Amino acid sequence: MKPRTKLQKEVAELSEKLGEISESPKNWAKEHLFAHTAYKCKDELWCSECGKMWINTDNSELGTILLGDKTECPYCHHKLDVTVSRKSQNKEEIYMDILQVVGGFQVIRHILCCKYSCKSGFREHPISNPYYSFFETVQEWIAVNGKRTIIARPMNMGGNGWLYSEPLSIKNEYGSGYYNYGDVYSIHGWLYSKIEVLPELKKRGIGRNFPDVNPSRLIRSLLTGNNDAELCLKTKQMAMLKHMAKEGYYQLRYKPSFNICNRNHYIIRDAGMWNDYIDLLLYFKKDVRNAKYVCPKNLKVEHDLLMNKKRSIEAKLRRDRERREAIRREKERRENIIQFYKRMEKFFGLEITDGSITIRPLESITQFYQEGKAMHHCVYTNGYYKRNDCLILSARIGEKRIETIELSLKTLEVVQSRGACNQNTEYHKRIIGLVKKNIGLIRNRLSA
Ligand SMILES: [Zn+2]
Known part of the structure; x- marks a missing residue:
């Protein structure tokens, strides 16, 4: 669609100037995103990086190759992981996310990286073996206030594939809200190692290492003033940050207890379990603002202890309930007999x-x-x-x-x-x- 608002026009113009992605991220992707594999079938191996094939025998200089071993291609000298497979060709598709700052916007570029390789002679490849292609599918332009403008390729009718031959253009938000899972534009790919982020994001706790969560949701969440995400970043509670990201919203369930952890420099390693553990503490009416409880040395041990205790209490309650129910039924049964005799004796x-x-x-x-x-x-x-x-x-x-x-x-x-x-x-x-x-x-x- 054509840019209409002032913001859309500005973004469209900046995007135009951005141009194609450069060689460095492409080279990075080739090296870091794709597997480097030696496909081994009997004593024959072929290289995913040059397609050449060689024979490995016990007597060869390479020695016996075991599954999970690394080996080196005798032709291109790539280090390869050995996989036992009969396949003669391989196709991989992986998303790469590039974080850039352009014209005061935080830009997230989503690149679909494809690699095709085949055993030499299996199929004549007109360009190169392996053959790489890079499709930029989405650009998210996020302003300092967290508002995002989307530039993307159109999708096919089913909404599950991009039309690569069509140009990128301004798109409407799909659904609403940051945590909408129908949001097809917030792709969580592999982050290109060279990261540029807005100074505002640095202020809110994004350091040199971007956490392994959906970048778009985290960035927009931080820029719209999400204090819980910021708190996790600044206190290095990355497990909790990831847990919240997976749950779909950056909100701490037990913030006061979480603050106690931070005050005691206690890093939560398993956030899901820690949340459950606080649940259990509340069940047992323990003080969840007391470091003694909320910062356990061995979370799993304490968690399991309380869980088993709760389980046996619940089991006892269930048995009591069943006993009461049995007594009630017995009473009812006797009452039924008495009533039946009273009513029916005459017959x-x-x-x-x-x-x-x-x-x-x-x-x-x-x-x-x-x-x-x-x-x-x-x-x-x-x-x-x-x-x-x-x-x-x-x-x-x-x-x-x-x-x-x-x-x-x-x-x-x-x-x-x-x-x-x-x-x-x-x-x-x-x-x-x-x-x-x-x-x-x-x-x-x-x-x-
Ligand atoms: Zn090779």
Whole structure:
């Protein structure tokens, strides 16, 4: 898109003058970003730096080469890591970030560095072997107030690749906020060793070594006055800085405790664990402003000690809860039995029969359980024995259970009658008819 605002016009103009990246970062990338490999297949090796191939035998002057060894290419004399591989070509893509100061802006240039190498003769390479290419994909121009202007190549439709042949141009912010992970422009690549940073960043704690975190987010965070990131930098609490960067926002979870560490020159090595440890101290109501607690000599030991203690306390609480629950259930069970007898006693001994089918009420909760289990339905699981508006009867032929009947005590009608697995049986109509015919027996008991 065309630059519109005064800021965009200024940035576009400065970017124009910036030109292509120079040879030094390219050479640095060739040496430091890519692997230098000797691909070994049986006793044959080829060099990722010149593509030439040579034979290694036990009798050769190079001696036996073991995996993980270093060796030297006999042609280009590069030091190489030996990898056992059958591949005849290799492609690597790595991002390099270059920090520059231009016209009062902190500029972060993101360069996609590509290397292609192949075994000589595998494929004719028109230019060189290895073949390198460098694509500048994004420039972030960050003003002293932290506001960034993006210059980038367009992306393809899927948003997962750059259109390298298109020129760089001003782009809108993608989403909003510094910590938006949809932000495709804040690339975290390898930082080119020659670093230029704004004096404001130096004031806020950026030294000669830039920390290994996403540079764009850290820089914008610092320039917009993030004191927690600055505090970590100035007190050299790099583990905490990295931890916060990974969490996605530069904010200390336990700042007062962190300050105690700094006052005692205590460097936190494992920030995630330290945060957990402070959590545990708070759980045990320890004084988290006391160096004795917050600066442990052996963090892991103290952390594990408290964690195990907490675990056993939680386990005991869980057991207590389960015990209380078991007692409650037992009480409820007894209460159910008592209530069931009170309600249903009057139906005990009732029997309806036509000579072959006999229908009797279920007379205990155990019988509900047995009926439910034998018939594979929910008469027990759904607690029909708790309901005072229905009478449950079992229709049998001899000892064989045929159907289970639910009779409403309000309407004296059969609500349902079901055989095994809730299926109707060939006796279904007969059973319902039999109950209907004898409903007077039930009515008598009900009003007795
Ligand atoms: Zn070589």
